[in-house]
């Protein structure tokens with residue numbers, strides 16, 4: 001049941017939000033330079049229509065933005081064949097040649113950053129400031145891997161025999177299938193494709209059905225940059241065609257590698273399909289990030305960190321903090337300060353409006369899931385301090401829940417929405433135990449000024465990435481990846497390119513000592 005105080009607070013907040021919500025007008029239009037607004041598939045350097053199309057919708061208004069070619073298994077196979085043929089010559093390019101082409105592609109992204117950001121905002125709902133941030137992040141992978149392309153060194157191994165030389169060569173694995181989600185429609189592509197192309201692989205990209213326009217705009221710029229035909233291919237398709245297209249991309253013998261970012265359930269399905277032909281696989285799957293605030297924390301910094309880590313992209317990132325654990329000594333004060341920050345900083349609306357910080361969720365299904373988690377938490381005794389409702393369309397009020405416990409849905413599964421569930425704890429051991437009591441482990445965050453505690457907790461958290469006194473940690477120089485069922489492999493950093501290389505041992509015998 002809602003407490004009287006929670007109801008009162010909720011009502012005040014709701015009035016404010018519905019006033020803001022009326023500003024989501026249906027008149028917003030996606031106006032970007034024509035060549036960037038591609039709607040056909042891009043296979044072997046050609047733009048071509050499929051037999052059918054599927055609509056791409058603006059999640060803020062439900063309006064149709066474009067009709068995009070709905071590729072099927074035939075187009076997917078053509079793309080794989082083209083990528084395989086292109087691989088034979090792409091792998092022969094020098095590292096410097098590949099590097100220069102990636103750099104040109106990066107430069108074009110920067111040149112067109114405003115239009116690319118608008119496309120992200122319209123098809124995913126993300127506020128413009130965040131879309132511009134995504135383009136900066138996304139392009140940085142092309143820049144980073146244009147540099148890393150030239151640093152793929154092998155080894156000369158000291159031989160135990162005088163008549164032999166032993167070498168370890170690094171070679172590209174071949175054609176890579178790239179399957180990406182809607183929450184970072186641009187960056188999830190470049191983080192993979194930058195590394196793949198730098199290594200000498202060619203790619204077939206299947207973007208998420210909600211956000212194919214960003215992928216096609218990237219292909220347009222790849223073409224303008226001069227990437228040879230067949231090196232980058234994009235096969236957009238509807239949800240309906242996804243299984244048959246996915247089947248080709250994960251089972252065709254000419255594909256050597258799959259790289260996927262998305263839900264854990266889909267990742268497991270793709271891994272099973274890839275097993276028959278023993279493909280290499282990289283998987284960036286779901287998270288359930290703990291965000292721990294210890295008594296010794298700089299509370300201002302912790303509140304800033306929580307706001308950024310929770311409400312970025314309306315809570316729709318796999319590294320969003322999902323369970324906020326706060327130690328007893330600072331518990332009430334943290335709640336009070338976060339509540340004030342939410343009132344002051346969060347503004348719902350269409351992402352193209354400059355004042356918006358919170359766009360819609362990607363679709364109604366996503367919003368309903370979040371609303372269910374809120375209702376479940378409240379029914380089990382959580383205090384609703386802010387928000388709590390699903391609004392028109394797929395908007396959900398930013399929500400603050402206190403006194404959350406580990407039996408509630410929001411602490412048992414990923415939320416992917418603007419809900420901050422806060423749990424109270426007393427000891428460090430208790431916090432670490434709660435944090436690790438999950439079968440996934442992507443990101444984790446904690447705030448402390450106790451140096452010994454920082455080392456203990458950083459080592460104890462069962463995650464692939466840790467933010468210490470920091471709520472946002474993604475960067476091309478740093479790595480991205482998880483442990484447990486959050487995935488396989490690493491993206492970004494100097495390790496990201498290894499996912500697209502194998503190491504060949506060459507034993508050179510019969511030499512005269």
Ligand code: ADP
Pocket residue numbers: 179180181182206207208209242243245246247261262263264266267269270
């Ligand atoms: P969500 O449910 O949030 O859309 P998914 O993990 O299902 O998350 O989607 C991530 C990506 O995986 C999208 O590009 C989606 O189209 C794709 N996908 C989903 N199911 C399959 C499948 N059977 N084969 C290939 N790709 C798939």
